[in-house]
Amino acid sequence: VTRRPKILNINLFGPFGAGKGTQAELLAKKFKLAHFVAGDLLKDEMRRRTAFGREVDAIVRKGKLVPDRYIRELLVRFLDSLPKTKGMVIDGSPRNLPQKKLMDALLATYERTPIPILIDISEKESFRRLGLRRICVACAHKPIGKDLNKKDCQRCGGRLVIRFDDRPDIIKKRMSVYKKEVLPVIRSYKRSGRMYTVNGEQERADVHKDILKLLSRLGYKP
Ligand SMILES: [Zn+2]
Numbered sequence: 001v002t003r004r005p006k007i008l009n010i011n012l013f014g015p016f017g018a019g020k021g022t023q024a025e026l027l028a029k030k031f032k033l034a035h036f037v038a039g040d041l042l043k044d045e046m047r048r049r050t051a052f053g054r055e056v057d058a059i060v061r062k063g064k065l066v067p068d069r070y071i072r073e074l075l076v077r078f079l080d081s082l083p084k085t086k087g088m089v090i091d092g093s094p095r096n097l098p099q100k101k102l103m104d105a106l107l108a109t110y111e112r113t114p115i116p117i118l119i120d121i122s123e124k125e126s127f128r129r130l131g132l133r134r135i136c137v138a139c140a141h142k143p144i145g146k147d148l149n150k151k152d153c154q155r156c157g158g159r160l161v162i163r164f165d166d167r168p169d170i171i172k173k174r175m176s177v178y179k180k181e182v183l184p185v186i187r188s189y190k191r192s193g194r195m196y197t198v199n200g201e202q203e204r205a206d207v208h209k210d211i212l213k214l215l216s217r218l219g220y221k222p
Contacts, residue, residue, distance in 0.1 A: 008033065008087035008220045009112045013186055014119035015178060016171070017129030018200045019207060022144070023119060024091040026208045030222045033087045036078055038071050045074070052077075068099045072106060079110050090114055096181040100188065115218065116189045119200040119207060123175070130171050134160040145204070 008031055012020045021037070028035045045053030046060070052073065059066055071093065082088065094100040107113055121129070132148050135141070138158025147154050165174070189195040198210040215221075 007085065007112065008215070009090075009107070009114040010088075010215075011090040011093075011114035011116045012119060013116060013182070013189075013195075014200055015121055015123065015126040016174060017126045017133070018119040018121045019204055020091050020119060022204055023207060023211060024089045026204075027089050027211065030212070031087055031220070033089045034078070034082055036075070036088055036090045036093070038074055038093045041074050041078065042066060042070075068096075068102060071099060072102050075103060075106060079106070079112070088112065088114075094185055097184050097188065100185045115215075116195050117211060117214065118186060118195055118197045120197050121200040125201055126175070127171065130166050131162075131168075133163055133166050135163045137161055 010027060010033070012024055012027075014020045024035055024037075027033060042053075042056055046057045047053070052070075056066055056070055059070075075093075078088075094103045104113075134143055134148060136143075136153035136156065136158040137160075139153060139156045141153050141155045141158075142163075143150065143154060143160065151160060152158065153160055164170075186195065196214055198207060198214065200207055202210075212222075
């Protein structure tokens with residue numbers, strides 16, 4: 001009999017457009033998990049002008065990538081602020097093998113080794129979905145689902161345009177970074193036999209259901 005950790009910790013992986021963020025939010029709600037998104041937390045630190053945020057800001061302003069040790073520091077702060085009984089869902093990290101090594105070690109010391117789940121979609125589908133994404137010029141609302149086909153924002157009536165970082169040339173560049181850096185992380189989890197995969201090429205609600213089924217098999221129920 002294996003002893004299961006009582007606290008649910010999940011790490012979601014998937015190509016752009018796989019819907020990691022949406023699934024993370026659904027899971028966070030269902031299981032009352034804290035949501036770790038490195039990018040959002042970094043932005044928050046910068047916005048609040050904390051000492052840490054100002055350091056990161058200086059790096060970003062120089063057009064440099066935020067070094068891995070800052071991601072580690074961010075995770076430490078997050079973990080320290082988390083009640084011991086609260087689970088977490090990680091969304092979008094680690095982004096490369098050195099980050100994985102660093103995060104695996106750190107999460108283990110907090111006894112929070114996460115269940116890695118890959119929301120799998122093909123490269124073709126990833127391109128297609130990124131090409132569909134829009135943002136409202138007036139209120140920055142990002143429509144999802146059926147609202148993607150509308151011309152105007154459902155919230156304020158503003159015009160919907162392609163997001164700047166969804167231009168084909170930028171998508172291609174991000175995709176090649178994904179292949180070069182994130183795929184090795186996924187392969188590494190697969191090699192150790194720990195990666196769970198769900199089919200991401202179905203309705204959001206069905207992806208969510210599949211993840212719930214998987215977690216239930218592993219002994220986690222909301
Ligand atoms: Zn709007």
